Amino acid sequence: MEATVVSTQPFAGQKPGTSGLRKKVKTFQQPHYLENFVQAIFDTQATLRGGTLVVGGDGRFHNREAIQTILRLAAANGVARVLVGQGGILSTPAVSCIIRKHATQGGIVLSASHNPGGPDEDFGIKFNVASGGPAPESVTDAIYQRTTEIDRYLTLQADALDLDTIGDSQLGEMRVSVIDSVADYAGLMESLFDFDAIRDLFKSASFRMCFDAMHAVTGPYAKAILEDQLGAPAGTVINGVPLEDFGGGHPDPNLVHAHGIVERTQGAEGLDFAAASDGDGDRNMILGRDFFVTPSDSLALLAANAEVAPGYKAGIAGVARSMPTSQAADRVAEALGIGCFETPTGWKFFGNLLDAGRITLCGEESFGTGSAHVREKDGLWAVLFWLNLLAAKRQSVATLVREHWRRFGRNYYTRHDYEAIDSAAAEGLVHHLRLLLADLPGRLLGDYKVAYADDFSYTDPVDASVSDHQGVRIGFEDGSRVVMRLSGTGTSGATLRVYIERFEPDPERHDQDVQIALQPLILIARELAQIEARTGRVEPDVVT
Ligand code: VG1
Numbered sequence: 354m355e356a357t358v359v360s361t362q363p364f365a366g367q368k369p370g371t372s373g374l375r376k377k378v379k380t381f382q383q384p385h386y387l388e389n390f391v392q393a394i395f396d397t398q399a400t401l402r403g404g405t406l407v408v409g410g411d412g413r414f415h416n417r418e419a420i421q422t423i424l425r426l427a428a429a430n431g432v433a434r435v436l437v438g439q440g441g442i443l444s445t446p447a448v449s450c451i452i453r454k455h456a457t458q459g460g461i462v463l464s465a466s467h468n469p470g471g472p473d474e475d476f477g478i479k480f481n482v483a484s485g486g487p488a489p490e491s492v493t494d495a496i497y498q499r500t501t502e503i504d505r506y507l508t509l510q511a512d513a514l515d516l517d518t519i520g521d522s523q524l525g526e527m528r529v530s531v532i533d534s535v536a537d538y539a540g541l542m543e544s545l546f547d548f549d550a551i552r553d554l555f556k557s558a559s560f561r562m563c564f565d566a567m568h569a570v571t572g573p574y575a576k577a578i579l580e581d582q583l584g585a586p587a588g589t590v591i592n593g594v595p596l597e598d599f600g601g602g603h604p605d606p607n608l609v610h611a612h613g614i615v616e617r618t619q620g621a622e623g624l625d626f627a628a629a630s631d632g633d634g635d636r637n638m639i640l641g642r643d644f645f646v647t648p649s650d651s652l653a654l655l656a657a658n659a660e661v662a663p664g665y666k667a668g669i670a671g672v673a674r675s676m677p678t679s680q681a682a683d684r685v686a687e688a689l690g691i692g693c694f695e696t697p698t699g700w701k702f703f704g705n706l707l708d709a710g711r712i713t714l715c716g717e718e719s720f721g722t723g724s725a726h727v728r729e730k731d732g733l734w735a736v737l738f739w740l741n742l743l744a745a746k747r748q749s750v751a752t753l754v755r756e757h758w759r760r761f762g763r764n765y766y767t768r769h770d771y772e773a774i775d776s777a778a779a780e781g782l783v784h785h786l787r788l789l790l791a792d793l794p795g796r797l798l799g800d801y802k803v804a805y806a807d808d809f810s811y812t813d814p815v816d817a818s819v820s821d822h823q824g825v826r827i828g829f830e831d832g833s834r835v836v837m838r839l840s841g842t843g844t845s846g847a848t849l850r851v852y853i854e855r856f857e858p859d860p861e862r863h864d865q866d867v868q869i870a871l872q873p874l875i876l877i878a879r880e881l882a883q884i885e886a887r888t889g890r891v892e893p894d895v896v897t
Pocket residue numbers: 371372465466467631635636675698699700717718719721839840841842843850
C-alpha cells in the first residue's frame with residue numbers, strides 16, 4: 354500500500370499546554386487539524402520510524418475516529434507496530450505502563466482529562482516519550498515549531514480497522530495489535546501492593562467503600578482490580594462504563610464534581626472509604642468517613658508510610674511536588690532525611706527526577722499522585738496505596754490523617770478557581786502582579802509579613818533546563834504562601850488559580866474549617882491581585 358502525500362497548511366495555536374494539545378472537539382474535527390499535529394510528531398521524533406507506538410484514549414467523543422486517523426498516519430510514516438487498547442481505551446497511566454513494559458519508542462494519549470466530553474466539548478492529544486512520561490518541553494517545543502511550518506502529511510487510503518477484537522492485523526507494512534486495556538496495568542499494581550492484605554480488608558464485614566469511575570476510563574480497570582481480583586463486593590465501582598460524554602458529567606474528581614460520593618461518606622450511609630478518578634484515570638480523590646484528604650496531605654501521608662506497600666518496602670529515595678502543592682510533603686522529607694523538590698505545574702517536570710532515581714513519590718495539589726512505577730500520575734494506584742495503608746493500619750482515614758498532622762503539623766490548604774474569565778483581563782492581572790513583586794518583600798499584608806515574592810523559575814536539577822514564568826509566589830515569614838497562576842489546560846477564556854496555604858503546628862488548632870482558617874490569606878490574595886475589579890468575579894467558581 355502506497356503512502357499518500359496530502360498538502361496542508363499550518364493551523365495557529367497548536368502549542369501543547371500543561372498536558373498536551375487540548376481544544377474543542379469541533380476544532381479537532383476540522384480537516385487536517387489532527388493530521389498536522391500527528392505528522393509534526395512523526396517529523397520530529399525520528400525513533401518512531403521502524404519503532405513501536407502505543408495509542409489509546411479515555412473513550413471520549415471522537416476517540417475512535419482520531420485513533421483511525423493516527424493509525425493511517427503511523428503506517429504511512431513507517432512505524433513498524435502500534436499497540437492499541439481494545440475499543441481504543443487506555444488510561445493515561447496504562448499508556449505509560451505499556452510503553453515501559455514493552456519498551457516502545459513512545460505513545461499517544463487521546464484525552465482532555467477532567468474536561469467534559471461530547472460533540473461540543475473537549476478533546477486532546479499528548480505525546481509520551483520512551484520513558485513513558487509526557488514529552489518534556491524540548492520535545493513539545495519542537496513539535497509545535499513543526500506545526501507552524503508544516504505543508505504536507507503522509508497517510509494511507511485504507512478502511513477503518515476493527516479496534517474491538519483483541520489480536521493482530523496489518524495496515525500496509527505496519528502491524529496493529531489490539532491489546533487488553535487492563536492486563537499489563539493490573540499486573541503492575543499487583544506487583545506493588547499487598548493484595549492479600551487488601552482482600553482481607555474487604556472480607557472484614559465492617560469495611561465498606563465505593564469507587565466512582567465517573568463514566569470515564571477507570572471503570573474497566575477498577576472493576577477488574579477491585580471487584581474481580583481483590584474481592585470487593587459487586588457494585589463497589591459505580592458509573593463504571595466509559596461513555597463518550599461521561600454521562601453528561603464533568604469527570605473531575607473533586608468535592609464539587611464528585612459530590613455524590615462525598616454524600617455517601619456522610620450521614621447514615623457513612624462509607625469508610627470512597628474514591629474517584631478523572632476522565633483519563635490519572636487523578637484521584639480520597640475520602641474517609643466524614644473526611645476529605647487533600648491531595649497535598651495524601652502525598653505527604655503516602656511518603657510517611659510508604660513502607661507498608663511491598664513495592665516501597667525499601668523506602669523512598671525522595672519526593673517532589675509541584676510548586677503550588679502544599680509544603681506538607683516537605684516536612685515528611687525533612688523528617689526522613691530524603692531529597693525534596695519543587696517543580697512547575699505539570700507531570701512532565703517530574704520525569705527527569707524519576708528517571709535519575711532522585712525521587713520515588715511525587716504529586717500535585719490538583720488530585721495527582723504517583724511514583725516511579727510509571728511516568729504519569731496514577732489515580733487507581735493512589736486508591737490501592739490507600740487501601741494497602743488502611744489494610745495495614747486498620748485505622749480510619751480520619752485517624753490516620755489526624756495522627757499525621759499531630760506528628761508533622763497541618764498545612765491548611767485550599768485552591769480557588771475563577772473559570773472562563775476574559776483572557777485579556779487574566780493577562781492584565783498577572784502582569785499587574787509581576788509589577789508588584791519587587792516591592793513586596795518586607796511589607797506587611799494584614800498580619801502577614803512578606804518574606805519573598807517571585808515569578809517561579811525552575812532549573813531542572815538533572816539536565817539544567819530552565820522554565821520561567823511558572824506562577825507568582827508570595828511567601829510569608831510564618832511559612833504561609835499565596836500562589837497565583839493561569840491554567841494551561843482550559844479551552845475557553847482563561848482560568849485563574851489561586852492557591853493558599855498556612856502551616857499550623859498546634860494540634861489544638863487542627864480542627865478548624867479550612868476556608869475560615871485561611872480567610873485572612875484569601876482576602877490578601879483577592880486584594881493584591883484586584884480579582885474583582887479585573888475579572889468582575891466576586892467569588893471563585895470552584896473551591897477545592
Ligand atoms: C491542571 C493542573 C495540573 C495538572 C494538569 C494536567 O493544569 O493544575 O496540576 O498537571 O491539569 O492534569 P492547569 O495548567 O490547568 O492548572 V490532567 O489530569 O489534565 O492530565
